[in-house]
Amino acid sequence: xxxxxxxxxxxxxxxxxxxxxxxxxxxxxxxxxxxxxxxxxxxxxxxxxxxxxxxxxxxxxxxxxxxxxxxxxxxxxxxxxxxxxxxxxxxxxxxxxxxxxxxxxxxxxxxxxxxxxxxxxxxxxxxxxxxxxxxxxxxxxxxxxxxxxxxxxxxxxxxxxxxxxxxxxxxxxxxxxxxxxxxxxxxxxxxxxxxxxxxxxxxxxxxxxxxxxxxxxxxxxxxxxxxxxxxxxxxxxxxxxxxxxxxxxxxxxxxxxxxxxxxxxxxxxxxxxxxxxxxxxxxxxxxxxxxxxxxxxxxxxxxxxxxxxxxxxxxxxxxxxxxxxxxxxxxxxxxxxxxxxxxxxxxxxxxxxxxxxxxxxxxxxxxxxxxxxxxxxxxxxxxxxxxxxxxxxxxxxxxxxxxxxxxxxxxxxxxxxxxxxxxxxxxxxxxxxxxxxxxxxxxxxxxxxxxxxxxxxxxxxxxxxxxxxxxx
Numbered sequence: 001x002x003x004x005x006x007x008x009x010x011x012x013x014x015x016x017x018x019x020x021x022x023x024x025x026x027x028x029x030x031x032x033x034x035x036x037x038x039x040x041x042x043x044x045x046x047x048x049x050x051x052x053x054x055x056x057x058x059x060x061x062x063x064x065x066x067x068x069x070x071x072x073x074x075x076x077x078x079x080x081x082x083x084x085x086x087x088x089x090x091x092x093x094x095x096x097x098x099x100x101x102x103x104x105x106x107x108x109x110x111x112x113x114x115x116x117x118x119x120x121x122x123x124x125x126x127x128x129x130x131x132x133x134x135x136x137x138x139x140x141x142x143x144x145x146x147x148x149x150x151x152x153x154x155x156x157x158x159x160x161x162x163x164x165x166x167x168x169x170x171x172x173x174x175x176x177x178x179x180x181x182x183x184x185x186x187x188x189x190x191x192x193x194x195x196x197x198x199x200x201x202x203x204x205x206x207x208x209x210x211x212x213x214x215x216x217x218x219x220x221x222x223x224x225x226x227x228x229x230x231x232x233x234x235x236x237x238x239x240x241x242x243x244x245x246x247x248x249x250x251x252x253x254x255x256x257x258x259x260x261x262x263x264x265x266x267x268x269x270x271x272x273x274x275x276x277x278x279x280x281x282x283x284x285x286x287x288x289x290x291x292x293x294x295x296x297x298x299x300x301x302x303x304x305x306x307x308x309x310x311x312x313x314x315x316x317x318x319x320x321x322x323x324x325x326x327x328x329x330x331x332x333x334x335x336x337x338x339x340x341x342x343x344x345x346x347x348x349x350x351x352x353x354x355x356x357x358x359x360x361x362x363x364x365x366x367x368x369x370x371x372x373x374x375x376x377x378x379x380x381x382x383x384x385x386x387x388x389x390x391x392x393x394x395x396x397x398x399x400x401x402x403x404x405x406x407x408x409x410x411x412x413x414x415x416x417x418x419x420x421x422x423x424x425x426x427x428x429x430x431x432x433x434x435x436x437x438x439x440x441x442x443x444x445x446x447x448x449x450x451x452x453x454x455x456x457x458x459x460x461x462x463x464x465x466x467x468x469x470x471x472x
Contacts, residue, residue, distance in 0.1 A: 151166055216234070
């Protein structure tokens with residue numbers, strides 16, 4: 001085999017033209033010497049062309065430079081066949097190399113898939129064991145039509161069915177007959193498919209026919225194309241909580257009846273005391289000395305104070321049962337209305353800044369402003385220039401409102417007592433009150449998800465703050 005460069009004019013070979021080469025004219029070198037040593041003085045190079053590409057040349061030679069037509073034709077035919085065979089051999093080699101490469105990739109991918117499958121299998125096994133070990137929750141899956149397809153230990157404990165008893169049955173068997181006949185199970189699946197998941201609380205039925213109060217979460221399971229493949233369903237038995245809530249409601253109802261009864265029973269003697277004292281003042285004033293008249297005033301004052309205390313206690317009691325009716329409130333307007341009503345003709349300067357709006361119950365928030373602004377006016381009334389400042393600001397996820405006065409103030413060591421029922425830091429002779437107002441403030445704000453706190457210094461005034469979640 002010799003280099004193609006020794007085969008004459010390559011361009012002519014590419015055009016399919018045989019070349020006659022004089023060995024003596026070749027460049028000096030080992031190949032030229034080998035040809036001369038073998039007795040070859042001339043040779044012909046016939047191109048090997050396949051698919052229009054020159055892939056080599058077939059050469060033959062002797063000691064003369066004349067080649068017959070038959071020799072040329074035979075060499076050309078042989079070269080053509082060799083070119084086809086060579087091209088096919090090269091193609092076969094490429095095909096084999098490509099096949100080997102594909103086979104190696106298939107083996108590699110197969111190994112990866114096997115590893116992935118094993119990981120998935122192990123994860124599924126771990127998840128199955130985890131779900132099986134959960135006993136406080138009934139965890140099951142449903143097919144797209146609502147038939148049970150899996151069942152865990154918690155489901156058996158809560159609902160009473162063994163897996164072999166329930167798998168394949170429709171999940172509507174867990175609902176009271178009236179609920180199932182109303183189509184609620186199908187509606188739950190429809191809502192879960194529409195929203196992604198659906199949560200509900202209500203009565204459910206065990207295998208033995210007993211009912212329990214359940215919290216149910218149904219989640220739609222979809223494939224990559226978004227088609228429903230089934231549903232997961234998690235159920236908690238909240239019967240004890242439901243029983244406790246019902247008991248609390250019953251107790252609250254009893255307490256409310258008791259409160260009104262006590263209120264009526266207490267008010268009757270108070271009205272009698274106040275009425276008789278008033279009759280003494282009006283009808284026997286000429287027969288009473290100044291001390292007797294003063295004592296009658298004390299009796300009537302205490303009777304009225306007891307009446308206010310009863311009213312405040314009833315209001316405080318109702319707050320524990322009343323659900324806030326939330327709506328957007330213009331706090332600036334509400335606080336201004338309360339401030340104007342409470343100030344009346346009193347010589348107190350009230351500064352009210354723009355307040356952020358709130359999402360709260362207007363009637364309950366009015367009680368908050370009445371107690372805070374009313375206290376500020378009351379405790380600053382003895383100052384030469386009483387002053388009250390109402391302010392508010394946004395603070396992250398909440399709004400903070402403040403009422404500040406320059407009045408009597410208080411010792412911070414006793415700040416925790418301020419919001420307790422009947423907890424007062426000043427004597428009734430100094431500042432009248434029932435000791436319930438700030439407790440009402442604390443309860444109202446807590447029912448709205450907020451907090452209350454206070455700051456003060458004796459003789460230098462006080463600031464009362466409360467926060468509420470920011471209005472949407």
